[in-house]
Amino acid sequence: MEKVRIGIIGLGNMGTGHANYLIKQEVKGAELSAICEPRPDRQQWAKENLGDNVQIFDDLDKFLSSGTIDAVLIATPHYDHPEVAIKAFNNGLHVLCEKPAGVYTKSVRQMNEAAKASGKVFSMMYNQRTNRLYKKLKDLVSSGELGEIRRTNWIITNWYRSQSYYNSGGWRATWAGEGGGVLINQDPHQLDLWQWTIDMMPKRVRAFCYFGKHRDIEVEDDVTAFVEYENGATGLFVTTTGEAPGTNRFELSGDRGKIVIEDGKLTFWRLRVSEKEFNETFTGGFGQPECWKCEIPVEGKETGHLGITQNFVDAILHGTPLVAPGEEGIKGLMLSNAMLLSTWTDNWVDLPIDEDLFYEHLQNKIANSKVKKDAGYKTLEVKGTH
Amino acid sequence: MEKVRIGIIGLGNMGTGHANYLIKQEVKGAELSAICEPRPDRQQWAKENLGDNVQIFDDLDKFLSSGTIDAVLIATPHYDHPEVAIKAFNNGLHVLCEKPAGVYTKSVRQMNEAAKASGKVFSMMYNQRTNRLYKKLKDLVSSGELGEIRRTNWIITNWYRSQSYYNSGGWRATWAGEGGGVLINQDPHQLDLWQWTIDMMPKRVRAFCYFGKHRDIEVEDDVTAFVEYENGATGLFVTTTGEAPGTNRFELSGDRGKIVIEDGKLTFWRLRVSEKEFNETFTGGFGQPECWKCEIPVEGKETGHLGITQNFVDAILHGTPLVAPGEEGIKGLMLSNAMLLSTWTDNWVDLPIDEDLFYEHLQNKIANSKVKKDAGYKTLEVKGTH
Numbered sequence: 001m002e003k004v005r006i007g008i009i010g011l012g013n014m015g016t017g018h019a020n021y022l023i024k025q026e027v028k029g030a031e032l033s034a035i036c037e038p039r040p041d042r043q044q045w046a047k048e049n050l051g052d053n054v055q056i057f058d059d060l061d062k063f064l065s066s067g068t069i070d071a072v073l074i075a076t077p078h079y080d081h082p083e084v085a086i087k088a089f090n091n092g093l094h095v096l097c098e099k100p101a102g103v104y105t106k107s108v109r110q111m112n113e114a115a116k117a118s119g120k121v122f123s124m125m126y127n128q129r130t131n132r133l134y135k136k137l138k139d140l141v142s143s144g145e146l147g148e149i150r151r152t153n154w155i156i157t158n159w160y161r162s163q164s165y166y167n168s169g170g171w172r173a174t175w176a177g178e179g180g181g182v183l184i185n186q187d188p189h190q191l192d193l194w195q196w197t198i199d200m201m202p203k204r205v206r207a208f209c210y211f212g213k214h215r216d217i218e219v220e221d222d223v224t225a226f227v228e229y230e231n232g233a234t235g236l237f238v239t240t241t242g243e244a245p246g247t248n249r250f251e252l253s254g255d256r257g258k259i260v261i262e263d264g265k266l267t268f269w270r271l272r273v274s275e276k277e278f279n280e281t282f283t284g285g286f287g288q289p290e291c292w293k294c295e296i297p298v299e300g301k302e303t304g305h306l307g308i309t310q311n312f313v314d315a316i317l318h319g320t321p322l323v324a325p326g327e328e329g330i331k332g333l334m335l336s337n338a339m340l341l342s343t344w345t346d347n348w349v350d351l352p353i354d355e356d357l358f359y360e361h362l363q364n365k366i367a368n369s370k371v372k373k374d375a376g377y378k379t380l381e382v383k384g385t386h
Numbered sequence: 387m388e389k390v391r392i393g394i395i396g397l398g399n400m401g402t403g404h405a406n407y408l409i410k411q412e413v414k415g416a417e418l419s420a421i422c423e424p425r426p427d428r429q430q431w432a433k434e435n436l437g438d439n440v441q442i443f444d445d446l447d448k449f450l451s452s453g454t455i456d457a458v459l460i461a462t463p464h465y466d467h468p469e470v471a472i473k474a475f476n477n478g479l480h481v482l483c484e485k486p487a488g489v490y491t492k493s494v495r496q497m498n499e500a501a502k503a504s505g506k507v508f509s510m511m512y513n514q515r516t517n518r519l520y521k522k523l524k525d526l527v528s529s530g531e532l533g534e535i536r537r538t539n540w541i542i543t544n545w546y547r548s549q550s551y552y553n554s555g556g557w558r559a560t561w562a563g564e565g566g567g568v569l570i571n572q573d574p575h576q577l578d579l580w581q582w583t584i585d586m587m588p589k590r591v592r593a594f595c596y597f598g599k600h601r602d603i604e605v606e607d608d609v610t611a612f613v614e615y616e617n618g619a620t621g622l623f624v625t626t627t628g629e630a631p632g633t634n635r636f637e638l639s640g641d642r643g644k645i646v647i648e649d650g651k652l653t654f655w656r657l658r659v660s661e662k663e664f665n666e667t668f669t670g671g672f673g674q675p676e677c678w679k680c681e682i683p684v685e686g687k688e689t690g691h692l693g694i695t696q697n698f699v700d701a702i703l704h705g706t707p708l709v710a711p712g713e714e715g716i717k718g719l720m721l722s723n724a725m726l727l728s729t730w731t732d733n734w735v736d737l738p739i740d741e742d743l744f745y746e747h748l749q750n751k752i753a754n755s756k757v758k759k760d761a762g763y764k765t766l767e768v769k770g771t772h
Contacts, residue, residue, distance in 0.1 A: 161672075162665045163668075242536070285551050288546040
């Protein structure tokens with residue numbers, strides 16, 4: 001194979017963005033060869049903007065079996081991701097899936113099993129893994145510079161969304177349409193980075209989600225989650241769409257000091273000797289380890305969506321290791337599911353979660369939904385979002 | 387009365403500090419006239435450093451009924467505060483009490499009742515209420531500049547204490563000796579300021595305390611507490627003695643923006659119109675209220691311990707309103723008790739707490755304590771602590 005022929009499924013906000021850089025041939029070794037999109041207005045957009053070489057399908061099965069594509073980029077509503085991916089794997093296609101991996105872990109586990117059975121390349125669109133701040137953080141943690149992790153604390157409350165935003169599409173912020181609120185829609189990148197940067201998943205979660213607290217919606221728009229890790233460390237994740245200006249501050253405390261990522265900067269307060277060593281040898285009563293405030297250079301380029309798509313294509317063509325293996329998509333989703341489940345049961349939730357119990361609760365929320373909004377849809381300007 | 391004759395009870399770390407400025411007559415209208423202290427070495431220190439005009443007692447009842455004092459400053463171990471204060475009120479004396487108000491709310495409530503019945507002046511040594519950062523915060527909140535409070539988040543993890551510190555006194559960090567750990571010993575000021583600055587107590591608490599997690603002690607040295615307020619706001623309080631360098635960052639989010647106190651600075655991100663008003667009128671999909679980052683001048687002088695003692699004396703002599711009315715000491719203690727109780731019951735705790743249930747749990751901890759440390763005591767250098 002010299003060129004990977006890519007088909008995009010779904011020309012909504014994200015799919016349109018991917019089509020725009022693919023049609024300009026900004027991804028080496030890739031060409032946009034087809035679109036699967038049932039909405040007439042989006043099909044019309046494709047005809048006008050993507051040229052005659054891009055075939056347009058409105059039937060998923062015909063699209064997948066058409067022989068015109070080697071790989072799919074899934075940018076449908078959240079719920080469809082696993083089902084569409086499984087069909088694609090069954091048709092021998094490689095899969096690059098937009099975040100989140102899905103809405104509930106049961107279907108995502110099935111997607112992961114189908115991926116494994118197919119032997120095809122499977123990647124998640126975790127473009128924030130190319131963000132140099134979090135890459136550097138992962139470097140500092142994995143190389144041992146921060147020492148063993150003691151505490152993580154991410155305040156990610158700068159997702160301001162007005163009622164006007166929620167009113168822009170009837171599927172938005174509903175259990176049936178999106179399967180959740182701020183956790184499933186705004187936070188998938190942070191829920192991925194939270195565990196990817198430290199290479200640790202929590203062992204249990206106690207969370208406090210509030211539903212329609214700030215807006216007239218039925219899903220969660222305010223969350224505080226407390227977690228425990230296997231090594232005894234604890235963590236916090238605080239998020240909302242209801243505050244302005246909000247905060248994006250990720251603090252990690254380790255045996256060798258403290259790291260804070262905020263305002264586009266990474267700062268490392270580094271202990272000269274580890275806290276453990278200091279504590280074992282110090283005899284002076286009051287006193288603490290010598291600490292150096294270090295401004296850490298954060299170099300390289302954030303390659304974003306395009307970087308992930310390039311990496312996916314390189315993996316297909318050259319066996320390049322994936323930045324965001326698709327099977328890892330279940331981790332962030334597991335955290336988000338656990339936070340909701342902990343709230344619904346008003347109790348601790350052990351990880352991995354009881355996937356059937358979560359599914360049951362979710363179905364119950366859908367069945368009891370009182371939302372009867374106009375299901376109309378309009379494409380919002382997503383520049384500046386991820 | 388022209389001069390308030392003050393007697394100090396307890397010449398440990400804090401009592402010695404108070405004696406030092408009182409003997410230099412740094413508090414106008416006050417004179418140090420007596421000491422109550424049973425330890426021979428501390429009596430000896432008093433003789434050598436306080437002069438012949440300061441009477442030394444080793445019996446509390448004789449001291450209280452001696453007629454040589456108008457007011458007492460209580461600087462005994464925590465447990466004794468309420469009992470000693472009640473005796474002082476019963477002897478017609480004014481009371482200035484070191485923090486915390488006590489170890490469990492049941493006894494502190496009784497202390498408050500005795501204070502009220504006596505009609506005497508009762509103040510807590512909440513010297514951090516004179517800190518200009520928190521005074522300015524209280525000003526911004528009470529004047530409505532921040533709008534209705536949505537979220538509070540205090541990370542106060544810069545209380546590093548080594549094992550050497552805990553080994554310096556056998557009473558330290560034991561249920562019988564101090565009645566708790568970081569909450570009762572290091573955090574009383576923050577637990578006071580957390581609710582004093584916003585004039586709101588939580589209505590319920592869900593907390594996660596860890597006991598002897600970082601050090602060989604039996605009490606809590608790591609705490610994460612989540613709270614809900616009556617108006618729907620939520621809050622977090624995170625504290626430990628086990629991390630270096632730790633963090634002291636108090637963030638508040640309100641209807642008119644966000645305030646952060648950190649590194650001795652107060653910053654106000656002020657919304658041009660309130661979030662509520664913006665949300666009600668905005669129709670543009672994505673978008674958020676215009677926000678101004680304001681550097682807030684923080685003027686005036688932090689008068690510290692001496693300022694609180696002066697205020698106490700002024701209240702006695704001139705009826706000056708108290709900065710820290712003694713009855714308010716129960717608030718911070720209620721929070722600390724609730725955090726422990728929530729952990730022990732692994733459940734929510736409603737406020738006001740069940741004071742008998744807390745007392746029962748505490749007695750149980752004392753009865754089952756395995757700590758048999760040398761009860762020896764040495765005075766540590768407390769410069770730089772509060």
